[in-house]
Amino acid sequence: MEALSNQILVAVTFAYLAASVLYLCHWVIKVNVFGTLASLLSWVTFAAQTTAIIMRWVASHEMGIGHAPFSNLFESLVFFSWTLALIYLIIELITKLRIIGAFAVPLAFLAMLYALTLDPSIKPLMPALKSNWLIAHVITCFLGYSGFGISAALGIMYLVTGQAREPGSKRALLLDDLIYQTVVVGFILLTAGIVTGSIWANSAWGTYWSWDPKETWSLITWLVYAAMLHSRFMRGWQGRRLAYFSLVGFACVLFTYFGVNLLLSGLHSYAT
Amino acid sequence: MSKDKQSNPGLGSVWKFFSSVKLSFSLLLIMALTSIAGTLIPQKEPAAAYVRGFGEAGARFIHFLGLDDMYHAPWFVLIMALLAANLIICSLDRLPTSLKLMKKDPESDLKSMRRPKEKFTLPGVPGDNQDRLQGALAKLVGPVHQGDSKDGITLFAQKGAWSRLGVYVVHASVLVILIGALVGNFFGFAGNVNIAEGETVDQIMLDTRQPMKLGFSLKLNKFKITFYDSGMPSEYRSDVTFIKNGKPVKDVVMIVNDPAEFEGIDFYQASYGTTPKWLEVKYTHGHKSYDVKLPYQRWKELPDGGFAGVSVFRENVRMGQMYQGPAARILYRADAKGETKELSAFRAGAKFARKGPVNFEIIKAVSVPYSGISVKYDPGVWFIWVGCTMMVVGFFIAFYFAHRKVWLRLTETGKGRTRVEIAGATNKNRPGLSRLLTRLAVELKDQPQEAE
Incomplete structure (x- = not known):
């Protein structure tokens, strides 16, 4: 079952690539059938990815080392890709705006592509990760990261499609609002992720906050997005600046996720 | 507060400075930027380590700015204190206005109907339609207030006025968390103790390198590591007995992620070795x-x-x-x-x-x-959990609830029909208000069977 799950994940990676290309065609060539196909493929791929994650979970139980598939970088990347696809598809359902897919779905593809370069074998859980808080912490953090990822995709879309030239247009205002709304979703979930992480740290290490680089970088990310939410109340920070802000914020997210583990040492080092 | 501003222009400008959103924005970004330093420079290492890593001059610079423990350095604490001051003053500055808007007399709202967003006519004079429209408005929005004038009947309802407090809940939560951190800092302690198998200890070494008597003893009966088949450790486990006045009182098993508690003090499986x-x-x-x-x-x-x-x-x-x-x-x-x-x-x-x-x-x-056990007493931790809960709840209130006002005006068209106009106002999420008004219009246009 582990092998099958891995094979599905390889297929999922290239299906997200294909969906990205279809969304791009939809955006550039402006033919609706590409958009419809892209959506269809994305939903099917998302379903397959969900299945693969569940199979991996089941497989770990069959191996007698059962744990939720959130225990290392490979598993977290697969889950990150899944949450990116989930949040994008929800936005597509609400807004019916498939062009966003040309910017959002490539993120889901890239996360999977990175995962494919890593060892996919299922390993037992190390003592530090044996906690019920693992699931709550990982789910909230990664949904938050994905909210920010989609907001960055929307930010790129805002800049690339030249919305800044007509910031008062309906499309520009919609994108502006979507960037803000996805940041709000990401911010609430990141907060929940930091809180569940604190509760866990308090029960595992005896301290809810120890200024470990991962914790500090999650706080830095939180502060940057807190500033972004406050910029809503300042004149002149909508539109283009908000779009750039979403990119800076997501850069912090990426450093919190990858940079800390690759470049800095700390308590979260098992995630590499 | 406006009184202060008039009587003392100096204090007024300080107040204005501390209540500005630009200050919050700047302080949040300054705190974010400066925090980066402490993740690049190792924290709380012995002085020699900095000389080795950064050279004589670098180490002197690091010590001068307190970058070896920067999250407790006075200048960093000052940034946090300024942020707290900003938070308190901007909340005090805006709270009276929010309370006034929340408690505003609906009678005065009745007279200030906004520009209508939806317009349509219904059969029957306004008097015939009023009950049904009032019912629908009450169901979708809230208690209905009525005002009559020569133009016709105006109905007004509002909901979510309380949501104006969401932002204050969030701001207060940050303060509660900061208070919790201070309480833990001043009234709590943290330390560790190594106990060899079979040994009993009654004092720990605090992180400040001072020994401290616990007032009871701990005996390590057994320390055990279990491994997976692959050789990877699967569990670290200490069997400990707490002894008070020479009598064993409590037997506990301590494993990673599952600490033990005795007399309010928490004990965590932290490390191990041989002695x-x-x-x-x-x-x-x-x-x-x-x-x-x-x-x-x-x-x-x-x-x-x-x-x-x-x-x-x-x-x-x-x-x-x-x-x-x-x-x-x-x-x-x-x-x-x-x-x-x-x-x-x-x-x-x-x-x-x-x-x-x-x-x-x-x-x-x-x-x-031996088993290395970290020992922690933190009376501030409950402030942290209360603060965190307030923050998350506050976010939902602040971001997903709005103070919405809806007006309906019913006027007679002269042909025995009623003209209905719907208007709305909100303090945030305009698309949400539009959806509400559209839904209301659909519901109002939908005639009950017997009326046809």
Whole structure:
């Protein structure tokens, strides 16, 4: 079952690539059938990815080392890709705006592509990760990261499609609002992720906050997005600046996720 | 507060400065930027480590700015204090306005209907339609207030006025968390203790390097590591007994992620290792030799009336080409009142060791596992959990609930029909309000069967 799950994940990676290309065609060539196909493929791929994650979970139980598939970088990347696809598809359902897919779905593809370069074998859980808080912490953090990822995709879309030239247009205002709304979703979930992480740290290490680089970088990310939410109340920070802000914020997210583990040492080092 | 501003322009401008959203924006970004430094420079290392890593000048710079413990450095604490001041003052500045808007008399709202967003007509005069429309408005929005004028009937309802408080809940939550951190800092303590298997301890070493008596003791009955088949550790486990006034009171199992609690103090499985328990040595005094087992950091009477104990033991010492192997420092007294001497001991038969009249040679070291336990008392932690809960709840209120007002105006068109106009106002999420107004319009246009 582990092998099958891995094979599905390889297929999922290239299906997200294909969906990205279809969304791009939809955006550039402006033919609706590409958009419809892209959506269809994305939903099917998302379903397959969900299945693969569940199979991996089941497989770990069959191996007698059962744990939720959130225990290392490979598993977290697969889950990150899944949450990116989930949040994008929800936005597509609400807004019916498939062009966003040309910017959002490539993120889901890239996360999977990175995962494919890593060892996919299922390993037992190390003592530090044996906690019920693992699931709550990982789910909230990664949904938050994905909210920010989609907001960055929307930010790129805002800049690339030249919305800044007509910031008062309906499309520009919609994108502006979507960037803000996805940041709000990401911010609430990141907060929940930091809180569940604190509760866990308090029960595992005896301290809810120890200024470990991962914790500090999650706080830095939180502060940057807190500033972004406050910029809503300042004149002149909508539109283009908000779009750039979403990119800076997501850069912090990426450093919190990858940079800390690759470049800095700390308590979260098992995630590499 | 406007009074203050008038009576004291200096205080007024300070107040204005601290209540501005630009200050919050800047402080949040300044705190984010400066926090990066502490993730790049290792924290709380001994001074020599900074000299090694950053050179003399670099280390001096780091110490000058307190970057070796920057999250507790005065300037960083000042940024947080300014943020707290900003938070308090901007909330106090805006709260009266929010309360006024929340408690605003609906009668005055009745007179200030906004520009209508939806318009349509219904059969029947306004009086015929009023009950049904009022019912729908009450169901979708809230209690309905009515005002009559020569133009017709105006109905007004609002909901979510309380949501104006969401932002204050969030701001207060940050303060509660900061208070919790201060309480923990001033009234809590943190330390650790290593207990060898079978040993009992009654004091811990605080992080400030001060010993502290607990007022009770802990005995480590057993320390055990279990492994997966792959050889990876699966569990670290300490079986501990708490002893109060000489009586065992509580047996606990401590594993990673599952600490033990005794008298409000928490104990966490943190590390492990082995510690020398006793040393089997060949003791030579003059021409006589004995095999004895010397305890670690305790005295033992020797067969010929002397006393000895191990003060330091190293499993492996390398002394250039001459020697490599175990080494110990042994304290020795010729008799109970004798002068204490410190003697070195090496592996039995080591050639270079200088022989005196009294000699110890190491035959065998016996060590036992110990468990490293971190000890924590933090009375501020409940503030943190209350603050976190307030924050998340506050976010939902602040971001997903809005104070919405809806007006309906019913006027007679003259042909026995009623003109209905719907208007709305909100303090945030305009698309949400539009959806609400559209839904209301659809519901109002939907005639009940008997009316047709």
